[in-house]
Amino acid sequence: MTRHVRPFRRDDTDGVVALWAEAGLTRPWNDPRLDIERKLSVQPELFLVVEDPSMPGVLVGSVMAGYDGHRGWLYYLATAVSHRGRGVARALVHDAEARLLDMGCPKVQLMVREGNEGVLGFYDALGYERFAVANTGKRLIADA
Secondary structure (H helix, E strand, O other), rough: OOEEEEEOOOOHHHHHHHHHHHHOOOOOOOOHHHHHHHHOOOHHHEEEEEEEEOOOOOEEEEEEEOOOOOOOEEEEEEEEEEHHOOHHHHHHHHHHHHHHHHOOOOOEEOOOOOOOOHHHHHHOOOOHHHHHHHHHOOOOOEEE
């Protein structure tokens, strides 16, 4: 399968939201459409998707990346169930890493929900290092 990673376009919104839901990435406290709008206002060139080459317009992968001047981050990496194991996620991560590196980003990090061993194994294979940290957060704007 040929994988063409490209920047997100507004007409990708419904496909991305459906992809995230299928991949189990959506949460009741995060409105995915608001997350997309927020990303489009900050480094939109780091919001990437992959289309199925045999079905133009059908999205099979996505990732959001960001760089704050200290660290790069990856969010919402998703691959359609029908396309897992075909290199879609790997292509998205590599493209996001290359874009971050071009910006001078020295390190990239991400968060994986506890118990998601399959995803951790994927990142292990890409050379990501596991480390124990306590994540904390505070919502400044409620989506619901």
